Amino acid sequence: MRSLTNRLLPYRLLFASLLLLLSVAIAVGQDAAARPDRGVMPGGSYSVSDIENISLQNGNLNLEIPLAALPPIAGGKLSWVIKAHYNSKLWNITQGTSRCS
Secondary structure, three states: OOHHHHHHHHHHHHHHHHHHHHHHHHHHHOOOOOOOOOOOOOOOOOOOOOOEEEEEOOEEEEEEEEEEEEEEOOOOOOEEEEEEEEOOOOOOOOOOOOOOO
């Protein structure tokens, strides 16, 4: 007389192999594009170096200037950085009523 675990072993192996095949199919579907996008994207933001970011949608300039940093610890997973942030968005949207004469 076979025990219950011995009778269920083929089903467990089948389930595990189907699960493995499904996870591989999902991982293959997440490949990056073969070609990067070219040109200027109107709603995108672009950076020339590591410290700035320019938005073409609203002309906003963001700067992140590193001031001080400690070397990484715990195998490179922990670090400490002090940065100066600048945001050029100096305008605000206000609503007003317009009068027609």
